[in-house]
Amino acid sequence: MSDARTDGTPTTPGRTRVLLADDQALLRMGFRLVLEAEDDLEVVGEAGDGLEAVQLTAQLRPDVVLMDVRMPGLNGIEATERVVASGSATRVLILTTFDLDEYAFAALRAGASGFMLKAARPAELVSAIRAVATGDAVVSPRVTRRMLEMFSDALPAAGQPVPAPHPARALLAQLTAREAEVLGAVAEGLSNNEIALRLYLSEATVKTHVGRILAKLGVRDRVQAVVLAYETGLVGR
Structure with missing residues (x-):
């Protein structure tokens, strides 16, 4: 084979x-x-x-x-x-x-x-x-949209008890405000160039932020960071 x-x-x-x-x-x-x-x-x-x-x-x-x-x-x-x-x-x-x-x-x-x-x-x-x-x-953007819909649907409705915080929320707390902003843009499926244009940063600066985000969250790449962002509610709320 x-x-x-x-x-x-x-x-x-x-x-x-x-x-x-x-x-x-x-x-x-x-x-x-x-x-x-x-x-x-x-x-x-x-x-x-x-x-x-x-x-x-x-x-x-x-x-x-x-x-x-x-x-x-x-x-x-x-x-x-x-x-x-x-x-x-x-x-x-x-x-x-x-x-x-x-x-x-x-x-x-x-x-x-x-x-x-x-x-x-x-x-x-x-x-x-x-x-x-x-x-x-x-x-693909379609998959990104479905991830957003799926995790949004999983949020508790009004009057329902709020579940315990995701254990990775503590990791997200280590991010600076700018890093959290970059992660949110990554979770939308934006490329480094698109993030740079939105946030008025150089593409090199965006790459630096992404590298620091991955290190702080302990994930191997952008995809895993996106999954974590949805699961912890950083995006989609």
């Missing part, structure tokens, strides 16, 4: 190394053709199921895993959880045919750095991989 580069062939420095995980060989071939047409991307291996994806991630240490959701044995969500739990620096971009919110939420909670549909155009896929590799988030 695998087509991993394990023969000692050196990879090209400066390229983003990608592992393809999908149970359909023809789709993997298509993805490979698209990605290897780009000078800065390199496919270093292929996995036909979730368990193989986890094993090859540990072995090959790719920058990004392009992970299908529905695979035999270990599915893509569980595979993502294992990759993240291992402490790997590899980032996971979920790619699925099924435009269902529960897949998006499960993938993001599992630690995925992005969620895209297989119907995405090749240019969108390439752009998403590059973004994820640099620590950015890839979550």
Whole structure:
């Protein structure tokens, strides 16, 4: 099932190394053709199921895993959880045919750095991989809106008891007012450039704020920061 580069062939420095995980060989071939047409991307291996994806991630240490959701044995969500739990620096971009919110939420909670549909155009896929590799988030505006709706719906109605504060609220208290403002904008799905324009900051300053936010919250990337922002009620109230 695998087509991993394990023969000692050196990879090209400066390229983003990608592992393809999908149970359909023809789709993997298509993805490979698209990605290897780009000078800065390199496919270093292929996995036909979730368990193989986890094993090859540990072995090959790719920058990004392009992970299908529905695979035999270990599915893509569980595979993502294992990759993240291992402490790997590899980032996971979920790619699925099924435009269902529960897949998006499960993938993001599992630690995925992005969620895209297989119907995405090749240019969108390439752009998403590059973004994820640099620590950015890839979550469609539709998914962001649904996250806002879901967590808003979960808030207690008038007269109902207010639940205990989320344990991560103490972490949010460490953020400065500006950092909280930046996190709110990130949770809206805005890019660093869009945040810079809104807050009248340089893009470099926004990147610095985002880096400090991730460190203070103890999360690995922007997506996890967004999930935390919704779960704790920082946004959506």
